[in-house]
Structures are given as C-alpha cells and as structure tokens.
Amino acid sequence: VVADALWAGISALESPARMGFVLDLPRRRA
C-alpha cells in the first residue's frame, strides 16, 4: 500500500482506480 502523496511518482495516468500489478513474465524457451 502506497501513501497517496507518493502515488503520482509511480503513475502519470489520471486513472480513478489507483492500483496496479507487477507481473513477472517468464522467459520464453528458445
């Protein structure tokens, strides 16, 4: 949970839902 004042540092969007996920994409096999 990020303090409201710090959220603008992460996001430039004006999205009303101030949330996000970090996904870890698997490396594709060659």
Add this chain to the structure above:
Amino acid sequence: VLVDGNRLPVLDVRPRPSSRGDALVPAISAASILAKVHRDRWCAELHAAVPDYGFAATRVTARPSIWQALARARRLPGAPQAALRRWRRWAEMTRAVAHISSRDNALLKDLRRLAQDHGLPQAGPVWLEGDHLCRAALARGLRPALALFSESNLAVAPLELRNALLKA
C-alpha cells in the same frame, strides 16, 4: 478497525494504524489477549498431533518451515483439519501488507523505473496499471508478483482486486 502497529491487514473496512496500540488502546489490549489465547489453543492442538512443524512457536507466521510444509501438502496428514483451517486463515489474515510512506523506499524507486519503462519486455517484470488491466490479468489466470494500491483506493477497491494482495 483499529490496528496495533503500522502494518495493516486487508479487511473489508478501512483499517487505522495505532502505534503501540496494544499498550495504549484498551480495546486492542483486550482483543489481543482474547485472540492470542484462542490461537494458542489451536496451535497446541496442532503441535500435539504433528510436533515436527513448530506450531507451538508464538511467531508462527515468521517460520518458513510451516509455510513450506503447507505448500507441499495442503492437508498435513494426521493434523486436526479444523484447527489447520483456522490456523491457515489466521496466518493469511495476519500476514501483514507493507506500507510505503517514504519517498526513498527502495521498492518505490524500482517501481518508478518500471512504470516509466514503456517498452514491451520479452521477459521479467512488467507494470500493469488500473483496475481494467488488472482484472483482465486475473481473469486470464495470471498471478501478480506484487499488487499495489494507493492508500485511499485500498478501502474502496473491489475485494477481488484487494485479494491479490494476499495471493501475491
């Protein structure tokens, strides 16, 4: 809900941190005693049945051996299943959520860099923002490595999305 300390659990109602709440707020002191006595009864019951997992320890959520054992076998053979279900629920509820309030937090710095990287990565971490994208990811069975909410949004975000905090 008044919470002892500054690490807030995920609840349906807005939690309010209270530093040293167990010493200063009578309701927290009383709730803390009731909850710990109640929890210690199931832990004693589990410890008597499966003594090798360390259920008798008071700081059980900090013991990786229990989580590793539970990840390997959802039902520990020989353990009383009702007590195990209560323990699991309690451990999940009390697994605290990190609260970022400093601009210099190392995780926050990494997130800023990640969110400002607009390329499409072939592998590794990627930032998805907003409830539409996050819902779409959950609907496709993707599990976030990390779920982030702004403080004011946490209380109003749908439960489906907030649950990602516990599952992340």
